[in-house]
Amino acid sequence: MLPKFESIFSIDCVIFGFDEGALKVLLIQRNDPPFENWWALPGYFVEKNEGIQEAAERILFNFTGLTDIFLEQFYTFGDVDRHPQGRVITVAYYAMIRISSKDNLHPNTPFVKKAFWCPVNEIPALAFDHSLIFEKSLQRIRRKISYDPIAFELLPEKFTLTQLQNVYEAILNKKLDKRNFRKKMLSNGILKELDEKQHGVAFRAATFYKFDRRTYNKLFKKELTFSKE
Amino acid sequence: MLPKFESIFSIDCVIFGFDEGALKVLLIQRNDPPFENWWALPGYFVEKNEGIQEAAERILFNFTGLTDIFLEQFYTFGDVDRHPQGRVITVAYYAMIRISSKDNLHPNTPFVKKAFWCPVNEIPALAFDHSLIFEKSLQRIRRKISYDPIAFELLPEKFTLTQLQNVYEAILNKKLDKRNFRKKMLSNGILKELDEKQHGVAFRAATFYKFDRRTYNKLFKKELTFSKE
DNA sequence: CCAAAAGTGTTTTTGCTACACCCATGA
DNA sequence: TCATGGGTGTAGCAAAAACACTTTTGG
Numbered sequence: 255m256l257p258k259f260e261s262i263f264s265i266d267c268v269i270f271g272f273d274e275g276a277l278k279v280l281l282i283q284r285n286d287p288p289f290e291n292w293w294a295l296p297g298y299f300v301e302k303n304e305g306i307q308e309a310a311e312r313i314l315f316n317f318t319g320l321t322d323i324f325l326e327q328f329y330t331f332g333d334v335d336r337h338p339q340g341r342v343i344t345v346a347y348y349a350m351i352r353i354s355s356k357d358n359l360h361p362n363t364p365f366v367k368k369a370f371w372c373p374v375n376e377i378p379a380l381a382f383d384h385s386l387i388f389e390k391s392l393q394r395i396r397r398k399i400s401y402d403p404i405a406f407e408l409l410p411e412k413f414t415l416t417q418l419q420n421v422y423e424a425i426l427n428k429k430l431d432k433r434n435f436r437k438k439m440l441s442n443g444i445l446k447e448l449d450e451k452q453h454g455v456a457f458r459a460a461t462f463y464k465f466d467r468r469t470y471n472k473l474f475k476k477e478l479t480f481s482k483e
Numbered sequence: 484m485l486p487k488f489e490s491i492f493s494i495d496c497v498i499f500g501f502d503e504g505a506l507k508v509l510l511i512q513r514n515d516p517p518f519e520n521w522w523a524l525p526g527y528f529v530e531k532n533e534g535i536q537e538a539a540e541r542i543l544f545n546f547t548g549l550t551d552i553f554l555e556q557f558y559t560f561g562d563v564d565r566h567p568q569g570r571v572i573t574v575a576y577y578a579m580i581r582i583s584s585k586d587n588l589h590p591n592t593p594f595v596k597k598a599f600w601c602p603v604n605e606i607p608a609l610a611f612d613h614s615l616i617f618e619k620s621l622q623r624i625r626r627k628i629s630y631d632p633i634a635f636e637l638l639p640e641k642f643t644l645t646q647l648q649n650v651y652e653a654i655l656n657k658k659l660d661k662r663n664f665r666k667k668m669l670s671n672g673i674l675k676e677l678d679e680k681q682h683g684v685a686f687r688a689a690t691f692y693k694f695d696r697r698t699y700n701k702l703f704k705k706e707l708t709f710s711k712e
Numbered sequence: 713c714c715a716a717a718a719g720t721g722t723t724t725t726t727g728c729t730a731c732a733c734c735c736a737t738g739a
Numbered sequence: 740t741c742a743t744g745g746g747t748g749t750a751g752c753a754a755a756a757a758c759a760c761t762t763t764t765g766g
Contacts, residue, residue, distance in 0.1 A: 260489035260490060260491050260531075261489060261490060261491070261492055261529070261531065262489050262490070263490055263492065263572060300490070300561070302489075302490065302570055303563060303570075304563065305561055305562045305563050306559065306561030306562075306572065307561075309561075327558065327559060329556065330535065330556060330559040330574050332529070332534055332535030332536075332538075332574065333534045333535075334532060334533065334534050341531055341532075343492060343535065343572075343574075345559050345561065345572075414745085415745090415746090416744075416745075431729075431730075431731085432745090432746085432747095433730095433731085433746085433747070433748080434728075434729070434730085436746080436747085437747095437748095438727090438728090452745095453737095454738085455737070455738075455743090455744080456737065456738045456739060456742080456743065456744090457736070457737055457738075457742075457743040457744045457745070458735060458736035458737055458743080458744065458745045458746075459736075459737070459745080460744080460745055460746090461745085461746090643718085644718085644719090645717075645718075660756075660757075660758085661718090661719085661720095662719085662720070662721080662757095662758085662759095663755070663756065663757085665719080665720085666720095666721095666755095667754090667755085670754095681718095682764095683765085684716090684717080684764070684765075685715080685716070685717090685764065685765040685766060686715075686716040686717040686718075686763070686764055686765075687716085687717060687718045687719080687762065687763035687764055688717095688718080688763075688764070689717080689718055689719090690718085690719090
């Protein structure tokens, strides 16, 4: 039989975007206590009849209006006193979205005073244990980017190699060598060169590329397959 | 204000051990419905007033009698229908312990009919979504072993290089070259050669080594530090 | 003396690092 | 014509992979 004790649980999302050459995170300002007016990660409670992945997608949609987003669970935070009003366990997800400067986000929730894209190295003190959650998400994507092509989720479909390098540099927080970066990126065929080039720029126009997921999946499958012995 | 809906949640543990050259997992046979008599991962509900890490340690202790064990959270499973009796979200941990063939485990819980160490490639169908949980844990430790010295958690304090190689081969599920393995393991100073050797074996006695955590921590710290640019 | 595992080096290949100049474009 | 970022190759080094025989021990 199921026990009598129950807990509340929630989802918190670390939503990454890339804009103006910087890695950013979507923060919201809370409208209600506890932590009224504090900055926090977008998050909300999970309904009794929805799965947690589902809930994460719903919450992401409510805060950004976006669907079909790269969204991945990375850790669950369950200290007894992490929420001042009672026991709340939270499952943390990170998401990567393409910020388009045109359309602003319309958080579809009354709990939010405002939202903004905060550069990752300027994050203020956050409500609850959200600073910890954010730190853990950064650690995770730094490791993840070395074996999984998450960088492309932050870029438009067509991008230049310099843009791609900027994403890697922002996530890894270090400068990379341009020639070595290009050599490596182009060596395995996961990028497809397009006929199109930039235009209207006051310097040599860069070639656009796109991510070739088909080729990537082949390589990845191979990586997962063990050799005969 | 906190919402009215609440859920139950639990911890499930994938407890790895290494014995007779094989990687094994501790399974228990359930004593009660649902899934009465089915094999399952050790797990139990989290109390209202305990943190989840705490809860994982308690549950691990109840099933093995062991404390101070390598125990790490790896994923949370929250499908609505994963438990037939109601909404139960489970936080999954994996643990690594040294199986000593002498002392048997004494599960300190009435919910268990029996327990046994099951080789990872002979796992039967498991209760709930435990097969999925187990698969995910394997994926995790396979990746983890390439950058974190978790293999030592499975071995006694003193071990031979062949034993160590066996652990790597069992986790990675492939054969490794003996000379290259030794070269690599001995190249970075994280193993300390002992004066002691095997005895009573009908072949050349192997030298014992132990893991030098001090040296490892130095290397690891260095790895986390970013270079000047 | 045999069976069984311990232990040991070298060569080849591959991937990573470091490094500097010319090109195309719009203003 | 100038400022700006786009684009390119090579050499040296280090790590990984491939590969087979001798040594020690107890029975």
